[in-house]
Amino acid sequence: MIKETVKQALQDLFPDPPPVVEELVAEAAAEGEEEKKPAKKKEEPRINGVIERDHAAHGYDIDVQLEPGQLLAAVMILDKTGFFLESVTGVDWIKEDQLESVYDFSRFDFDVCRVVIRTRTSRSEPKVPTISKIYPGAGWHERETHDFFGIKFEGHPHLIPLLLPEDADFHPLLKDFKP
Amino acid sequence: MSGPIHIRPDETFTLNVGPQHPATHGVLRVKMEMDGEYIVKAETVLGYIHRMHELMGENRTYPQVLPNLSRLDYLGALGYTHGHVLAVERAAGIEVPERAEYIRAITVELNRVASHLFWFGAFVMDLGGFTPLMYAIEDREHILDMLEAVTGSRLTYCYYRFGGLYNDVDDDFIAAARAFIPRMRKSLKKYDALVTGNIIFRKRLEGIGPISAEMCRKYGATGPVARGAGLDFDVRKNEPYSVYPEFDFDVPVYHECDSLARYKVRMDEMEQSLRIIEQGLDKLPDGPIMPKKKPKLIKPPVGDYYQAVETARGSFGIRIVSDGTKNAYRFKLRSPTYSNMSLFDEACEGMMIMDALAMMGSLDLVIPEIDR
Numbered sequence A: 001m002i003k004e005t006v007k008q009a010l011q012d013l014f015p016d017p018p019p020v021v022e023e024l025v026a027e028a029a030a031e032g033e034e035e036k037k038p039a040k041k042k043e044e045p046r047i048n049g050v051i052e053r054d055h056a057a058h059g060y061d062i063d064v065q066l067e068p069g070q071l072l073a074a075v076m077i078l079d080k081t082g083f084f085l086e087s088v089t090g091v092d093w094i095k096e097d098q099l100e101s102v103y104d105f106s107r108f109d110f111d112v113c114r115v116v117i118r119t120r121t122s123r124s125e126p127k128v129p130t131i132s133k134i135y136p137g138a139g140w141h142e143r144e145t146h147d148f149f150g151i152k153f154e155g156h157p158h159l160i161p162l163l164l165p166e167d168a169d170f171h172p173l174l175k176d177f178k179p
Numbered sequence B: 001m002s003g004p005i006h007i008r009p010d011e012t013f014t015l016n017v018g019p020q021h022p023a024t025h026g027v028l029r030v031k032m033e034m035d036g037e038y039i040v041k042a043e044t045v046l047g048y049i050h051r052m053h054e055l056m057g058e059n060r061t062y063p064q065v066l067p068n069l070s071r072l073d074y075l076g077a078l079g080y081t082h083g084h085v086l087a088v089e090r091a092a093g094i095e096v097p098e099r100a101e102y103i104r105a106i107t108v109e110l111n112r113v114a115s116h117l118f119w120f121g122a123f124v125m126d127l128g129g130f131t132p133l134m135y136a137i138e139d140r141e142h143i144l145d146m147l148e149a150v151t152g153s154r155l156t157y158c159y160y161r162f163g164g165l166y167n168d169v170d171d172d173f174i175a176a177a178r179a180f181i182p183r184m185r186k187s188l189k190k191y192d193a194l195v196t197g198n199i200i201f202r203k204r205l206e207g208i209g210p211i212s213a214e215m216c217r218k219y220g221a222t223g224p225v226a227r228g229a230g231l232d233f234d235v236r237k238n239e240p241y242s243v244y245p246e247f248d249f250d251v252p253v254y255h256e257c258d259s260l261a262r263y264k265v266r267m268d269e270m271e272q273s274l275r276i277i278e279q280g281l282d283k284l285p286d287g288p289i290m291p292k293k294k295p296k297l298i299k300p301p302v303g304d305y306y307q308a309v310e311t312a313r314g315s316f317g318i319r320i321v322s323d324g325t326k327n328a329y330r331f332k333l334r335s336p337t338y339s340n341m342s343l344f345d346e347a348c349e350g351m352m353i354m355d356a357l358a359m360m361g362s363l364d365l366v367i368p369e370i371d372r
Helices: A002-011 A019-034 A068-080 A138-149 B053-059 B062-071 B077-092 B098-126 B131-151 B171-196 B199-205 B213-219 B259-283 B336-342 B353-362 B367-371
Strands: A049-052 A062-066 A084-093 A098-106 A115-122 A127-129 A152-154 B013-017 B029-035 B038-045 B303-310 B315-322 B328-334
Touching (some): A002 A062, A062 A068, A068 A115, A098 B315, A138 A152, A138 B336, B029 B353, B038 B353, B053 B328, B062 B077, B077 B098, B077 B315, B098 B131, B098 B353, B171 B199, B171 B259, B199 B353, B259 B353, B336 B367
Parallel strands (some): A062 A115, A127 A152
Antiparallel strands (some): A049 A062, A098 A115, B013 B029, B315 B328
């Protein structure tokens, strides 16, 4: 139930391309997953939008990719519908020269719905707005992600190393990190 | 410097709890700004035992990471290794024989009881009662012996494999587990009589250390912390995995939101775990413990995969981003106490320090699991 509501609400964040095109993208992605063979075609960067995933195969239901500017609006939708923050993390896509921040959300009730929000920035200027104003629990997660990837969460009240030493100037989970 | 230090009535002072402090159960440091005995502001400092398991997960092949997961939480390690094997099995599409899943559930629940027992002893010791720890450790010893016989280790288990188990259980284990259940039930009654009604114990916990349901949501607190705040949330029920749908068990929920509620949740959970073990032993099917068809080299298809499990401390999540090679591209561990502890800074404001430490005990911290 909640899945449809949230999906629609998140879908509304993307005025263009129009929803019809969005559906086609989603279907194409779903088909691509079903055939398990590694696709020979050149991998194209994913277009921003909402994709519904198979929970049994992936472990989550809704997968949203958006611009950093849309992040707060999306998180507010989830906050209003009663999601809790599971974790914040990053992924370094060095080939595409991008850093991805990943936000996991889940629910306390029996209406299972896991939402993943991802947003990509360039590796040279990784700046994402903080969501710690909406979810205070994100404070630690964002500090950890800043430690490991160097993603700057703008507006974070206390962005100092959490798990790494206080004078650490390296980011160990970047793919070009050399110990 | 000579003479006593004088503090003006409106002046606060900073108190360092930890990194080495008996009440923090590990190397955790809390910088507290104190006004007399009251906490004005607290800041938790982490990272003293940070080992970067997530990078190890990227540098090693999938099977090589197996032992790492039990180094997170040394009290309830099997829950974490369970999450890991389930995540990789989901990613690589490996089938698990039913017998293996049943044995996994039985051993995880035994480990959960062991973890809660140790927490119970240590928690009461935090509050000044030393005797229950001795009783609890004696009971826990039986579980550790049982698990040692089948897994080969007492704390840092590496028992599960992708697709099954490393070792089948024998009749001795089953007999020992069956004998343990009535013994533990008797012990639980004993603990209840010894501790729960104790007036000092109750005065230290009742109505103290409030953590509301809304706070749990904002900070992502799960496990007994959330269930003590009236949230009926247990990953085993809410998002069933493994063979848990086959078992008949209840999720204890208390609505008081205080330290005592979190204590009661864990004590009730032990009884529910015993029920699961009992049913698991009754239903334990015969058959292989490893699948016949299993890929030699584990290479999950490109994509990302998430798996959540209920460990003794709460919802443990693992995210594997695969690029189709034998190493994970990204290996994220979401540890429950990390989120549970993050609310401490806000929750302890304005509390007396001894109450705050009692509340910290009720969060059931295992520091290597926070720092990873």
